[in-house]
Amino acid sequence: MKNEELIRKWLTDQLTEADEKLLRKTDEFAQLEKIWAGLSVATPPDYSVEGELERFHSSHNKQTKVIKVSWHQRWVGIAASVILISVIGFLLLGPSSDTQPVKLSEGLKAYYLPDSSIVTLNKGSELVYETEEWATSRQVMLKGEGFFQVKKGSPFEVATSNGTVSVLGTSFNVKQRGDYYEVICYEGKVGVETSRQNLTLIAGDGYREASSGEEKFDLNIDYKPDWLNGQSSFFRTQYYVVLEELENQYEIVIETKDIDLKATFTGSFPNDDLDVALDAVTIPSGYLYQQKDGKVLITGGKE
Structure with missing residues (x-):
């Protein structure tokens, strides 16, 4: 020392x-x-x-x-x-400030943070935070998707590789998978800062970034995201993001042929029935699919 x-x-x-x-x-x-x-x-x-x-x-x-x-x-x-x-x-x-960080990774489970704020992680997500620094800095690192219910107090930050969300006390959802980044405010107010934007969202506002650009949008929302109830929902979301979430929920590999991955999709699929989920994401677009050995091939027409 x-x-x-x-x-x-x-x-x-x-x-x-x-x-x-x-x-x-x-x-x-x-x-x-x-x-x-x-x-x-x-x-x-x-x-x-x-x-x-x-x-x-x-x-x-x-x-x-x-x-x-x-x-x-x-x-x-x-x-x-x-x-x-x-x-x-x-x-x-004694222990220094270099203590091992707390790592949470079990999906669909509500965790209490040191200040009694609550975070629920979606499947395939991970949250990391430092207990030693919590009294002076309420900050977490998120990879994947999480729904936060933050207790009022000092500033609370959710950092990802795509951007940072800052709040004092509110509820909101953050999703970061690959180049896709999305924040939806369910209650209160949140600040979103990325390399492209610095803006404030209020309840019912959403913001997303992807390789194709960024967009702020409005939603008719309930008090929590649908995935907490076993359903993945999308609003004008690019099709490749929908398929990536399908892969995440069912731990499958999806291949595509002759489809427009950048086309937008509005709808939902259940997280507990693969056949119904595949129908939900292919039939509205007129696509077909085949399943074999844990892989799914989605095509734009009959083979």
Whole structure:
């Protein structure tokens, strides 16, 4: 630990003026001062070898004076010393801010974050956050899709590889898969910042980015996204995004032939019945599909 030597010098009264200025800027020093002030332990007196020898000779042949120390006093001193040593040891050797981050990956499960905010992850998603920094920075890293119900308080950020959502307290959905990025606000207000845009969404607003461009749109929404109820829904969403979600939900591989992957799709499919889901995404567009060995081929006409 980089402050270990400064703390050792402080304990042995060897700090230079420059050292003391550096130490006073550390978090450890503030804690040490509180601990030291709270302990009823006097600083040991200066010890002189010559003075002790002289005192010994002058008192030679005199009656030895016995000083009785009660067990209560002794235990108070011992306890205080042990506390001080233990806390200093924790500061020097205890866990640093480089603790392992918390990683959540089980889909369709509601998780409570350290501030009692709730996040529910869609299948194939992952959320990571640092507990050590949570008191000063409520930030999570999302890969995939998650629905957030944020407790009011300090700013809350959801960072992805495509952009960042900032809120104080609200509910919203964030989806990031590949080059596709989508934010839908269900309650309150959210700020969205990407390399392309910096905008604010209110309840009923949505925003998406893909390789083809970006779009802000309005929705008639319920209080939570449909995927929480076992259904994947889309509004003017490019077809390749719909197929990628189908692959994610059913863990299949989809191949296509003679179809327009950039055409938009509005509709939904169930997340628990593959045949019905395939019908839902192909019949409205006049496409056909074939299933074989865990793979699905979607075509624009009969083979």
